[in-house]
Amino acid sequence: MALKNTLRGGLATVALLVALSTLGGCATAPEPDTAMTIKAGDPLEAAAADLLAGRFETAQAGLAEATARRPTDAARQTLLGMAFQMQAPHDPEALELAMVGYDTALSFQPAAYWPALFGGQAALERGRPMDAMDYFARAVLADPSSPQALEGLAAAAYSAGDAGLAREASLRAATLDPSSTGAWRIAALSAAALGDREEAEAALWSYGTAGGTDAGQLARRTDMLVLTSAAEQDYYEMSDYEMAQPEPSLSQVSIDVAIVLSQNTHRDRVGLNxxxxxxxxxxxxxxxxxxxxxxxxxxxxxxxxxxxxxIPELTWNLNLFNRFGQYYQVVARPSLTAYQGETSEFFIGRSLQIGVRGIESGQIEQVDIGIELKVTPIEIDGDRIVARIETGRSFVTTDPAGTFAEALSTFRQSVAATAEIRFGETLVLSGLSESVRDATGSKVPVAGSVPVVGSLFNERSTTERRDAVLILVTPSKPVSFGSEPWARPEAVARLVSLWDKVVDPSTNGSDVVARLSRVRMFSRMQQGDAPLMWGGPGQQAGEAVRDLLNWPE
Structure with missing residues (x-):
């Protein structure tokens, strides 16, 4: 069954996640918000409690399992992304995994606020302001009264060179939250970039009044921008023709595949017989x-x-209390463009060379370990496609491989199917949820029931294994990028057109839209000019979890 979603807005691509540092430099991870009542007995809420308490690895394991069991739950996908993002300062690999969670949440719930907000921060700190603009525009459309979303949109627009949009968004954010130093800072910088010294000085004064600590340095920066603004006097009228993206060929298609694999193994052994x-x-x-x-x-x-x-030789394992756990998770997001009737292949991983001996000769066998994707479009008709999709994941395991002198054990999970899907819809290509519990015991009657000493005559072993696999497929028209450096993502363009209806109904809508329709390119932004002051998931985790899980205030 196809689940309708809007996986990407305009030019938004599969964004990678972001470290919890400000745009201008390194920062330590913020203290988690733990002021919350936790409901007992709920594994999902227990994982959320671990997240708020700063036990990110434990929270990640619990949320990964909960998400795999209900993959279409945008709240669980968002919480899993937050768990990865809050580990980002210590684990760079967690950045990409977090963005997969946010993108998946938005695919199932396009109007979700929190994944759009945190995804925008991630893309911005990752150095992708155009993608950040798209995310923050979605967040503003979801909650027009959010000063954080508007401030994020302003910061992303400023970093992308869209000073006009940065000014409007920052002024609106400052109106909603006059104490926001970040909004006033961007308002001053964007006004200076547009050559408006009077407005820049007014915003600079408000920045100092709100508690800005580097007003003097910011004043020197705005003076420099005003003095050099004459070098950027080119305006571009964004007509409908210019804003339209090139229509991609109907003979090819882009396929996004999300692979979520979670494996948990717990083994307990108590006692000895x-x-x-x-x-x-x-x-x-x-x-x-x-x-x-x-x-x-x-x-x-x-x-x-x-x-x-x-009495022959005796061998006993004297480890009376043994607990073993193994956790494995894969979250992969390959994307591929294919031409109708032709097979496109994608593989990323490692190729292992293994020697195989014969009677008189030997040979080298190649084993591919990683993620692979094959797409063959069979039919492309307007807004739908019929395609054969083959995807798989393999990795090396430590399981024994018989009595061979040279052997390699691998785990492989693959699926191949032919399906009809509409553009922008997500199809659950494959899903599996398996839980196995194996318990064995060996007990001597009477002696095994004696306290303490009974542990020498009563052995109990329990093995629990839980596997969850989910493969999602989303087709779309081939991603193409306009040559105009000022072309705004689709969600941003939609927000601009609805500014007087959604963001600020009391404003002179026609005047704002007219100003924003003329983009003045700005290229003198510097890293650290417009950092986000409201922090990330670490500082807003409490509010986000309350909202996502419907916890009481």
Whole structure:
């Protein structure tokens, strides 16, 4: 069943996640928000509690399992993305995984506020302001009264060179939250970039009044921007023709595949049964010899009888209390463009060379370990496609491989299917949720029930394995980028056209839209000019979790 979504807005691509540093430099991870009542007995809320308490790895494991069981739940996808993003300062690999969670959440709930907000911050700090503009525009459309979303949109627009949009968004954010130093800072910088010294000075004064600590340095920066603004007097009228993106060919298609794999194995062993390893062997030997020497009636009989009880060598594992756990997770997002009737292939990973011996010769076998994707569009008709999709994931395991001298054990999960999908819809190509519990016991009657000593005569072993696999497929028209450096993403263009209806109904809508329709390109932004002051998931985790899980205030 196809689940309708808007996976990407305009030029938004698969964004990678972002470290929890400000745009201008490194920063330490913020303290988690733990002021919250936790509901007991709920695994999902227990994982959320771990997230708020700063136990990110534990929270990640719990949220990954909960998300795999209900993959279409945007709240769970968002929480999983937050868990990865809050680990980003210590684990750079977590950045990409977090963005997959946000993108997946937006695919199932396009109007979701939190994944759009945190995804925008991620893209901005990752150095992708155009993608950040798209994310923040979605957040503003979801909650027009959010000063954080408007400030983020302003910061992204400023970093992308769209000073006009940066000014409007920052002024609106400052109106909603006059104490926002970040909004006033961007308002001053964007006004200076547009050559408006009077407005820049007014915003600079408001910045100092709101508590800005570097007003003097910011004043020197705005003066420089005003003085050099004459060098950028080119205006571009964004007509409908210019804003339209090139229509991609209907003979090709882009396929996004999300692979979510979670495996959890827990093994507990308690006690030891000494009698399990005890073996007694009883042996008896009987010999009889009869001798008849020459003589009239002489006879001699000799009988030898021997008996023995042997105890062979005993081997016991004296680890009476043993707990073993194994956790494995894969979140991959390959994307591929394919031409109708032709197969496109994608593989990323490692190729292992293994020697195979023969009777008189040997050869080298190549084993591919990683993620692969094959797409063959069969039919492309307007807004739908019929395609054969093959995708798989493999990795090396530590499982024994028989008695071979040279062997390699791998785990492989693959799926191949032919399906009809509409553009922009997500199809669950494959799904699996499996839970296995294997319990064994060995107990000596009476002796195994004695306290303390009974642990030597009562062995209990339990193995639990839970696997969850989900493969999502989303087709779209081939991604193409306009040559105009000022072309705004689709969600941003939609927000601009609805500014007087959604963002600020009291404003002179026609005047704002007219100003924003003329883009003045700005290229003198510097890294650190417009950092986000409201922090990220670490500082807003409490509010986000309350909203996502409907917890009371």
């Amino acid at each position: 000494l009698l399990d390893g005890l073996r007694l062997q009883y042996g008896a030997q009987r010999q009889r010899f009869t001798t008849n020497p020459p003589g009239p009636d002489n006879s001699e009989t000799q009988t030898t009888l021997s008996q023995a009880i042997n």
